[in-house]
Amino acid sequence: MAATKYVYFFGKGKADGRGDMKDLLGGKGAGLAEMTNAGIPVPPGFTITTEVCTLYYTSGKKIPASVESEIAGNLSALESAIGKKLGDPRSPLLVSVRSGAKFSMPGMMDTVLNLGLNDDTIKGLIAKSGNERFSWDAYRRFIQMFGNVVMGIEKDEFEHILQTKKDARRIKLDVDLSADDFREIVAQFKKKVKAVTGRDFPQDAHVQLRMAEEAVFGSWNNPRAITYRRLNDIPANLGTAVNVQAMVFGNMGETSATGVGFTRNPATGVKEFYGEYLTNAQGEDVVAGIRTPHPITELQGEMPRVYKQLRDITTRLERHYRDVQDFEFTIENGTLYMLQTRTGKRTAQAAVKIAVDMVKEKLITKEEAILRVEPSQLDQLLHPIIDPKAKKSVIAKGLNASPGAAVGKAVFTADDAVEMGKKEKVILVRTETNPDDIHGMDAAVGILTSRGGMTSHAAVVARGMGTPCVAGCESIRVDEKGGKFTAGAQTIKEGDWITIDGSTGEVMLGKMPTIEPSLTGEFGVLMTWADKARKLNVRANADIPRDAKVAVAFGAEGIGLCRTEHMFFAEDRLPHVQAMILADNEADREKALAELLPMQRADFLGLFQEMKGRPVTIRLLDPPLHEFLPKREELMCDVAVMKAQKKDNTPKYKKVSKLLARVEGLHEFNPMLGHRGCRLGIVYPETTRMQARAIFEAAAILAKKKIKVIPEVMVPLVGMIAEFVNQKKLIVEMAKTVMKEQKVKIQYMVGTMIELPRAALTADEIAKEAEFFSFGTNDLTQTTFGFSRDDAGKFITRYLESGILEKDPFVTLDQDGVGRLVKMGVEKGRASRAGLKVGICGEHGGDPASVEFCHRTGLNYVSCSPYRVPIARMAAAHAAIKEAGKTAASVTK
């Protein structure tokens, strides 16, 4: 049996390992091996495998002797490749030591550079480089890094010495320190190491190396790494590899340089060589911004041969990896070394263009192109953004509740928003919003609240409307009555211009320049491919024709949720709705409903017309009735004040106190769990009848004109089959009545929301009667977790911070809990009714991870805000392609 190989060499155009050995060599080690094998000039070195990490822990946190000897053999090979020896005072080999797990893990030890320097080898480095200052600088950098990451000394300890030296020399920048300064600093650093750790800084280069290797393995189990793994579902037994690589220096003189670049423009996606470099500099100098780097094209003039080599190499790398490469290089005395290449991050716009271009270049398939664009990235393309070049004056930051930038004058009441909004753009600023504010939210171009979370009323409604919203901006104080808000020392009054960015949560003073979204040709092309790839249908949640229009424009294939109560809040309806609620008897209630009927009919007619034969799911009245009435506590205060003022004999007092009595009667401690949903229609069947009549009469008008329309009537909040049967009977009877009256035939379905655990648990029963299911995952999440969306903001934030929750379950569907109920609901439902149509209409319908879950669970469609429809379409395509496994592992990773 061959002994296990624990160390993999790379260098001189050949590597022991391969690019697909990420498990064993880690991502970095596999990448170095792959580049080496591809003939790319990479400084040579070796990778100690992840298996040694396991051995390290099972051997009492030591690298076993057998592995040590294998390392020694590889070190010799490295020494002979470079022609220098580790610890050789005349010609010392210097190496970097880096961790590298299968998955990139910021929690672990990163890098130690210049390892091998000591009081002897520094002399050799000075001699070889002919640069005393460079050499002492390298030594002090080494002690600083090694002291911190291997020996655990606080960074500040070293920084303090450095700063003291600069203060003493009255200079500000490190570059102004001399070779002597650095020599003195090295001495002080060594003293500090002794003082803090009680031992000398290790002078033996081999000891340095072993300590660094063990520190990498040890860092696998530091608390940050453990937390990171837990949060990212990375198994704890993978282990990390260690990469030991010869150092190269870009700061050896004018024929040395260092730089970074991209094979295409990462901002625009244009196919152009893109990057910057500095001569006589180290990598960190490029990013530090002390010297201004040059555009990479200038390298062509300075070092034409190296430039050509670099272009050749990076072009090869892009073709090899079949994606845009983000690379780092160093030129040491005219020799080019590639230090790293990886997939380049890019903007949404660039991602779309690159994906489509690469298909045209036959570099990737259409499916791969789709997978190259993260669905959530598309959000950037669907909303106005603040001109990146503009200078921002951010005065506060809240939650990025509904994306897009908006510029408008601050207003503080819904009525003012409507009034002022007629003349100019306004942003509605409120402590929090409630259903009374709908008309104002509708009139505003943006919404800013100081309270409430990602699923507060303001956030949900704004997303539905596609209006930018910053919610829960707790650092501002809103004084609605005073018509102003304060942010720190600043006071913003009604009429002052402000800008909000719902994508970042930022609030800015004044009018910021914005850029409207441009859906370039490539975007359209990519979406066509996505639509072909996906299996899941995508519908939109839309309550009014305007939203329906947007939804269709964004590719919605139907309406998955029309919330009829949103119509009830309209100014011309609320009085009738209130009359209905306040009715003492059925007759009065019927009268108020008769007033509402033509309005609702017109609503539905508008929706049906806009949707042009696409299915429209209409949910019957859902919210608790007191949402439509004045606030109980305000009425209480009014009554108390009138009493205190001895005005309790006035007609107004009597009116208000009568109203209060009715509101008290409707008061609930937990309205979310109270008299709402189908419970309303069961106790007040006339409401269901009116809504059903409005739906079918609207459908009849179109049916007579031979226009196809398939209403799907949806009963909300069903927990028991008997509830559904009760409501279905009323709806079916009304359908028959209207068809008879109007002498037309209307195709329709009656189904239900599955939004209570009990509904999912008894879905087999419910499906015997319900013709379709739509999972209301907002409510289902509320009851499954016992979290109120309106109240959970506070502790959910804490939960996310402390890692108790990985993701807000109102944003991304909780697959382990809520998802289990969804799965159960689908399986039980289809067991009773084969082929049952099942959708989802919660906020999750627009969340890519949740869409993927819906695909896997076999749903027929997802329904989301109109503005998230393209995201859902893309996510559905991703899910289908991933499931089909059409792409090789190397591409999907």
Add this chain to the structure above:
Amino acid sequence: MAATKYVYFFGKGKADGRGDMKDLLGGKGAGLAEMTNAGIPVPPGFTITTEVCTLYYTSGKKIPASVESEIAGNLSALESAIGKKLGDPRSPLLVSVRSGAKFSMPGMMDTVLNLGLNDDTIKGLIAKSGNERFSWDAYRRFIQMFGNVVMGIEKDEFEHILQTKKDARRIKLDVDLSADDFREIVAQFKKKVKAVTGRDFPQDAHVQLRMAEEAVFGSWNNPRAITYRRLNDIPANLGTAVNVQAMVFGNMGETSATGVGFTRNPATGVKEFYGEYLTNAQGEDVVAGIRTPHPITELQGEMPRVYKQLRDITTRLERHYRDVQDFEFTIENGTLYMLQTRTGKRTAQAAVKIAVDMVKEKLITKEEAILRVEPSQLDQLLHPIIDPKAKKSVIAKGLNASPGAAVGKAVFTADDAVEMGKKEKVILVRTETNPDDIHGMDAAVGILTSRGGMTSHAAVVARGMGTPCVAGCESIRVDEKGGKFTAGAQTIKEGDWITIDGSTGEVMLGKMPTIEPSLTGEFGVLMTWADKARKLNVRANADIPRDAKVAVAFGAEGIGLCRTEHMFFAEDRLPHVQAMILADNEADREKALAELLPMQRADFLGLFQEMKGRPVTIRLLDPPLHEFLPKREELMCDVAVMKAQKKDNTPKYKKVSKLLARVEGLHEFNPMLGHRGCRLGIVYPETTRMQARAIFEAAAILAKKKIKVIPEVMVPLVGMIAEFVNQKKLIVEMAKTVMKEQKVKIQYMVGTMIELPRAALTADEIAKEAEFFSFGTNDLTQTTFGFSRDDAGKFITRYLESGILEKDPFVTLDQDGVGRLVKMGVEKGRASRAGLKVGICGEHGGDPASVEFCHRTGLNYVSCSPYRVPIARMAAAHAAIKEAGKTAASVTK
């Protein structure tokens, strides 16, 4: 193949059918067959089977001809047995026609008597009976019954004619009507039938019979019967049988009589012949109360032979059926006929005594004895009752929220209850109660509220305390400030005596005499047997030593739920609790907690001492914090009034508005789904630490005295394993700290409530860390149904009325929904941790049907209010015995 037999004859000591043929003959028919076969004198007749009911419906609502001929054959047999013929003008056979399904169904047609009478046969009856008045009375009774139940004429139509006749004759009672009067009435009845139905009253006795038979079958599907079946889970395809039986008359003269009786005293259970009779009377006269019946023992003097025969027969019946019999008999001209015998209904006291006596008599086994006592019946034995002889003046009726009668002076605030309660008994009357009222509820002997359901605060707390409570008494208006309440026209002021009956929901004026419960010797004996039979342990929910004492006295084997927050509401603690909540920083919070620590420690010490080594499950702080603070809306009103009065510069204003700001900060729209349960302990870990310290320090005090104590620390409202892990860590650390400080070892467990759907769905994960589970089925019901206990009262009532809900899911565990989650939780939990201890601590722990479910689901224990412990013990015994199937089907039914 033999033809199916559709008609079963009984008479002359032999029946075609048997007692076990209830499916085919219905309960009544099977009983008549069994009595006949046992040699009991029963008027002969025949039963048309339930299968004919099905044929009736499949044959267009007709009895098929083949069955008609079988009926004719049996009618001939009946005629020859009696020696009379149906419709024979000289010697007419009269029969009764009764429905009889497998299960007794009050919704169906009941009885038609005297069938066979017409204008001809009346003559024969007069001749044979020699009693003209009896005969005409019989005829008019027949028309009345037949007209109503077969021909569908309103009862009032006949009653009106009867009343007109009595008015004309200036008499009040039917008995004063003469033969002529009845003859005239018969004529008028027949005219009325013609007028209402348009056809003559049928004169053909065979037509009468067929019509009556078909009416019985038709009544199987009348709306009342359908509703009854749905509510009682009776399959619709069972059908009803029809019993046709020869009439016998107890009103033929002085050697005729009729009576009812029991084989043992149904009130006391004493073994004595018990009943009453009337000579020369019909059955309905005994119950009508017009003549006073004689005690049955007097029959011995009047008709010694018949009396002896009756005693022999009923004794045989009791031995045959092995249970107390409730029988009806008629003596016609000195011949005894048994008309019915059935299991006798009895009081709880009687049930217990009879069960124990019958075991002593070796009539039944101990297991059977246990099954003879319905667990819920025991409630009658555990609370004071109103003297049944007392005359009640009921002024209102509410929900029977907590059983028992209480007499006291009305008070309207908690403080008054405490104050006045020192001197005399008080009943606290409130619109609703809230946690602020606890001290007053504690001081009162009874609680009356005008709002809230069976699980409102008042109801839950009262049951926990064992204090009688009438809740949701909506017909009274409580004016707390005015110190009075009104019930109709009556006004009850503070200090007025009232009586409430929490077992019936009645509210009475004045001091009613009450009877204290007496737990007789038999009761104790039976409970010992029950304890031996059951497998499920029974614990109690108890928060304070006093409750724990009661619980132990009632047989509790531990505390399944100690709600630590109930202690927080105590007068001496609330200020510290409020200080803790209002603290701006951790230091202030720690200070307030330090004040609470010794008090909580004393609480737990008291509990542990009372429980003497039995397990005690202590739940950490659970309710949302604002429950401990003044009400938000009241503060808002105070502020508004002070502002209106220009007092907004006073120190009081500043104080109140500061408090309001904090209360606003804690305000939640749905507190049930808000910041409560372990979410508190996670955000404020110092609270958990204080409670854990109090628990372990109390345990340490006893451990040092070598007194055994096993605290089970319970983390509430866990939905995610990470929440539990967070809290468990704090608890375990504190346990270690205290053990180290106190130098003792304490045995303890850390477990969790399973009260959220997500906890049940992920119970396998949670059980990896949790050492026990306790299902909080109150909360689990809330979230599974999406019903708030505090708010659902209104629509749950509607749901129960309309049959959407069969039972209030807060009273009886919903097995199809919530139960499925419980089952899942148990299975998943034990899959991770074999032998995991699992209990239930919701209100359901004291509900017999739910206890049976817990037994079947393999729970280890149920925990309920102390006063329901005996009920739970008995229910657990029932469940175990039923499962073991130790008893024959005939006995369990």
